[in-house]
Amino acid sequence: MPAWVDLNWSYRGLKAVILENEFLRAVVLPELGGRLWELHHKPSDFQFLWHHPRIAPRPVPFGSNYDNHWFGGWDELFPNDAPCTVEGEELPDHGEVWSIPWEYDVPSSDRRCEEVRLILRCETLITACQLEKELVLRAGEPNLTVLYRLANPTGKSVPFLWKLHLALKVEPLSRIQLPPCTVIPEPAFCSRFASEPAMFPWPFAPALDGGQVDLRVVPEPTAAATDFFYALGLADGWFALCHPNRQLRLAVRFPKEVFSTVWVFATYGGWRDLYALILEPCTAYPYLLDEAIRQGTASVLRAGERVEALVQATVQTGEAALREETI
DSSP, X not given: OXXXXXXXXXXXXXXXXXXXXXXXXXXXXXXXXXXXXXXXXXXXTEEOBOBOSSOOOOOOOTTOOSTTTXXXXXXXXXXXXXXXXXXXXXXXXXXXXXXXXXXXEOOOSOSEEXXXXXXXXXXXXXXXXXXXXXXXXXXXXXEEEEEEEEEOOSSSOEEEOOEEEEEEOOOTTOEEEOXXXXXXXXXXXXXXXXXXXXXXXXXXXXXXXXXXXXXXXXXXXXXXXXXXXXXXXXXXXXXXXXXXXXXXXXXEEOOTTTSXXXXXXXXXXXXXXXXXXXXXXXXXXXXXXXXXXXXXXXXXXXXXXXXXXXXXXXXXXXXXXXXXXXX
């Protein structure tokens, strides 16, 4: 059975491009930051990406408040997270690329073949950088491959953080999996564990009552908790989310020489009564870009520089989905 791409769909009045094979259906909304809206595993009828229960996808003015318009899916943030002023420029909330339309192209005239591709690209309005991603789906594989290309065609360096922002659906006892790493909590957002010590080994956090919290295990939404931390010093470039009751796992591999940290933001009923997990490979930390610049942890895209990153999302099933070792 071949893979195929379909350009003849819309979703809530928005253009929708669908890439599909016998295992996966990927739905992309180019007009909304080139967002991957669905990653659906067909054999199990499970949609891995989280969607906001109260906010539907719709066009958003550039510079809008991100949290008040965030509807879920997999998008990208560049060159910042929280709004800040850098080198005299006011950078908008969660960056420049999530709210603008991306151009797109399907390079093959054969829409049903062994491999289908969708290329999306945008240019930032303030920093004048270029971001491109090429989605690839091959027949017979439960993998979605994304090749990212980030370029700075200007004549000056751009300090930045760049992250992949995957909002994932969770269930009680779902498990977060990371390679060996060190955790640094973001104190303002941690409600389940102490902010001291300032860092500790994954996966056990110091609990407020003196015990331990296993950060791998997703609690019930009644926990009314929020976690936000950075996973640094990754032994390898991957993360996974396992659903043991379904014997399903979404594993994402990325180059750790580009994305050196994984941010983990989890709301288990604690933020706006939502139940979701956001796993975010990122080039830098913390979430305040001006603070990252001050402490020397920000990334810098030099004049004329180009960065590429190959990312692959794989769905695993059965016994393979229950493993906790590297993907």
